[in-house]
Amino acid sequence: MTALDEIKIGGLGASRKRVEDSRFIRGRGNYTDDIVLPGMLHMEILRSPLAHARIVSIDTSKAWQIPGVHLVLTGEMMATRNLAWMPTLSYDTQAVLATDKVRFQGQEVACVIADDPYIAKDACEAIEVEYEPLPVIVNPEQALAEAAPIIRDDKTGTTSNVIFNWEVGDAAGTESAFARADKISRLRLHYPRSHPSPIECCGSIADFNRATSKLTVYMTTQAPHIIRAAVALVAELPEHMIRIVSPDIGGGFGNKVPVYPGYVCSILASILLERPVKWIEDKTGNLISTGFARDIYLDGELALREDGKILAVRMHVDSDHGAFFSDAQPSKFKIGLLHSTFACYDVPVGHITARGTYTNKAPGGVAYRCSFRVTEAMFFQERMIHQAAIDLGMDAAEFRRINLVPDDAFPYRTPFGFLTDSGQYGKCLDVGLKAIGYEDFRKQQAQAKANGRLLGLGISTMTEPLGAGNSREYDILGIKMFDSAELKIHMTGKALLRTGSKSQGQGHETTWAQIVAHELGIPAEDVVVEEGDTDTAPFGMGTYASRSTPVAGAAVAMVSRKIRAKARKLAAHLLEVSEEDLEWELGRFYVRGAADRGVTITECALAAYTNMPDGMEPGLENTAYYDPPNLTWPFAVYIVTVEVDPATGVWDVLNMVAVDDCGVRINPMIVEGQIMGGLTEAYAMANMQFITFDAEGNCVGANYMDYLLPTAWETPGYELHSEVVTPSPHHPIGAKGIGECAAVGGPAAFVNAVMDAITDTGVRNIDMPLLPDRVWEAITKRRDVSGAPPVRTD
């Protein structure tokens, strides 16, 4: 009897093709908009054209007269049901439909439910709203100005536009380290507002059945159970009478975590009309009203010793949250995990202050492909590191090497209190430098310079906290951030696995089955994975923050081990030996010392239904809830080389190398796909992508002609390296998570490369995106280029 080949059965390390892709690429996915229910009506939302205005009147009478219109909802009607406002995940309130004022362009003002979406749209146009425009605030500077209008005058006692002031670290210790410093390196910059922009927009179909009193909602959510709880609380419906179904999702990237007014309105409409109501957002609605990301200003300083050692870090950040503080983040910290910054460097002390402000922009700072504010944290860090090396006159790679946390220091306590779990940072850096041909490139760069050509190389090194999270530090409205898996082994050895996570393209149907295969020796193709239906899935917190593999994936391993423990009892019974006499190899128990006497997991499964020992409960099913002891900390090195055309400011990527140490890779092909996707989003951020506003608060970037997603055409090629593997010491299978590293660490590599190419200008910063005109301005005017003020139009 030879042991099973783990790769052949699709276990750990197998690059199996993604099982979900066969339906996705054939157009056979089942997305929210694909669902058609009998008697279904359609909802469209009327949005505010103005960024800040008092609502004088709303006249819906013409809309009601259009044939085919069933319902017109306004804020006033919502208010009679106590639904004009809803709580946010950040303990603020957000308007569902505006009553008193509109506070950002695109805010939901009314909605129409009609026989078809065309009629609903016609009726929206027939609604007459009279607005009285108010002064508009589009950035924190304006929000903090002396005479600034108060945006949230709905909240009694509000006297400013400041949402919070928050700090972390050791102010005094940091101050004294700065006093001792040989050199202080300063950097100011803005991480622009962006949007996760999943290709599928948000939507819901609410179906309230009067006969059963049950509400079923099919919707685009990354966290169905959280939505169920939220609906129970907001709509005051009994939780067991609510079923949330998240069918196939066409991308989430954090955008589909929050609760949006459209969901709430479709639910109320279905309850009132007793018919299914479908709401499908259009692209502009998605871009101008749903959860954006970033929009945060840094004032950063590093205290440095002449020999290159970092003595302390100090940061002040101003974050722009839009009109409502609805950041979808579950940590106990106001500015998310921003203080995970500098976690990969051995920095003795630091201090961060953060101030959040309201502005007349869309709300909902979501964690776009990252754990809450980690992208900002690592971007700030790597831009500051780049500049500090220049200020010290040191080589950028050498400066990092001096300051990276050494291998023997783990678990390592960061200056802001995190405990990083493991890593081999120096080795990753070496792999990256060798792959890019560091020394050679520096020579080429010098030669090119002599000929008037600008070459540049940018490095970004970072570790990030993944897997929200352990329940000490994370909760959503009090719910702890664990996750779950339920595994049912059928009598023929086939299996059904359900988890509390929810794939939006990450490939859970493939990966989770591989963990079961690894733990039980059941071929991955014999395991079907289901997620997203709250009536069947075990309670979980959903998928975002790279948490699925660290948390739900761990739960899959743990439930498989529970199953294996029961199977061991069954095997002992079948083999008529005691449990202690059994050995386990992949897919099979055998008697110690008699390897040919054994039973397979399939035989155990059959026995669980047909031949269990006396006193044993039949069946082979179990559930596991997993609360991780710590976050997982993958490490990455991204290195980019570019050429900048000094005459036009256009820059092209020459090479890009990515070294990712994400611990054990379950499906290496999926991991690589995640890295390539993340790098592409990083490239987009650095090169072309931002949501900006003019002085009137009009959103520039409200469609795909202005909000740019890179295509295959301009996306650079990437060289990926996987040779460094440091398993997480506390994750059951040593995996760390990889969904977001590249999007988090990538942007700084691109920006640093361009800044490296123009170091001689003395310019310290160009804000992203590094559009050609900004690079040209930096080169010709020799001054920093800020993207922060409202977009210039003259």
Add this chain to the structure above:
Amino acid sequence: MYPSRFRYEAPRSLEEAIRLLHEGGDEAKIMAGGQSLVPLMKLRFASPELIVDINNVPGLDYHRADPDGTLRVGALCRHADLERSDLLKQAQPTMAAAAPLIADPLVRNRGTLVGSLCHADPQGDWASVVVALGGSVVARGPGGRRAIPAAEFVTGPFENALAHDEIAVEAVIPAPVGTRSGGYLKLERRVGDFATVGVAVALETSDGSVTRAGIALTGVGGSTIAATQAAAALMGGPLTPESIERAAEAAAEAAQPRSDHRGSAEYKRHMVRTFVVRLLSRDGASVGKAA
């Protein structure tokens, strides 16, 4: 994205299409490739009551050269046809350079050159190319045919010289007298983006001397800009670093860019200058490295 209600007709002859337009008045619109019209309708920026789809009208999808070298591009000739055209590669360097820079491959499969001219988007690439080449548009209406020079065809942003019941049936590029050269350069933020700045240059030379010059600019004004002074600076002699510099300066002066999220006015003007220099330097064998 749901357009307003509209009536849809797909006539099988030009005569019928013209009759429908005539009856439909101002509220009727031709649809060719639909690549500009349909997005506008989906956003409800345009809500025509009648769509006259000309895709069923036979014999409009050509592009061909007359024996004398005059090029004719029919109203249903797609961007993709022009991108793949050997004729253009051999005889129309400015057009051949522009075709692959229009939009993205999907849009190029549907959109038409004539439709692009009619749409008169200040950021449309074809208008600059056709203006630089001294081309014209042939219109047909109830009263018959007439030719309108491209420089007069575009009358403003999204406005053209057609009467409401006229159809543009073809674009015409005159035959060259001398040796034709030229090119098109476009600054875009990514594939499928409209031009931040586009410059079309079309030259004819005889015995080393420039006998015809056209320069037109995309995206740097309220509509396509014919940089006639810039073109004039090149006439009557060989291309020299000095004449190129003069043309580049004049083109930059002709530009009327606005600062916006794509770039400052100053930068756009600078890019016009840079592109003119690059196009001409690449082109004129007599010129050294001026870029």
